[in-house]
Amino acid sequence: MSKSSQSTNFRAVDIDELDEERYQDDANDVPTQIGPDENEIQNLLNVKKTAEALKLLLEQPPFNAGAPEKARVFQLMVRVLSQTKSTEIDSIVQQLSQTQVDTLLKYIYKGFNEPTDSLCGVLLNWHEKVFAATGLGGIMRVMTSRTSV
Secondary structure (H helix, E strand, C coil): CCCHHHCCHHHHCCHHHHCHHHCCCCCCCCCCCCCCCHHHHHHHHHCCCHHHHHHHHHHCCCCCCCHHHHHHHHHHHHHHHHHCCCCCHHHHHHHCCHHHHHHHHHHHHHHHHCCCHHHHHHHHHHHHHHHHHHCHHHHHHHHHCCCCC
16 A cells, blocks of 8 residues: 555544534625715705715715615615706706716616606606717616626
8 A cells, every 4th residue: 555545634624614504604794885874865865965965876886785785775866866856957967977877877777677656757857868968878888887786
């Protein structure tokens, strides 16, 4: 017999540590909030600063977040879009950068994917104004983007 087959170094691994029944997942213990604070958005909406609330939501979209965080930020976005006056939409869209407008369009399409009676009219108004500002280029960028909100 060879000398290497007599080795017992492989037995140094503690297989009890690798038992599935003893596994503890540390990644899901601490929930992290990626997007903006809900209270901050509500305070801006209470003082009728919908443009600032929208910009705050569009600054750091939750592209790499989990489904619960994306749903929370989407509900905040719906609240902001619903409380914006239709006469203010044009000026707000003009204040946004191209990336912010593209992210806004992603939220609009997500809202179209999950329609409700009261939301559809609001989203159509926003889509009309965003399309007027970006044209087909904005739609193409959003449809070909690999990130989702």
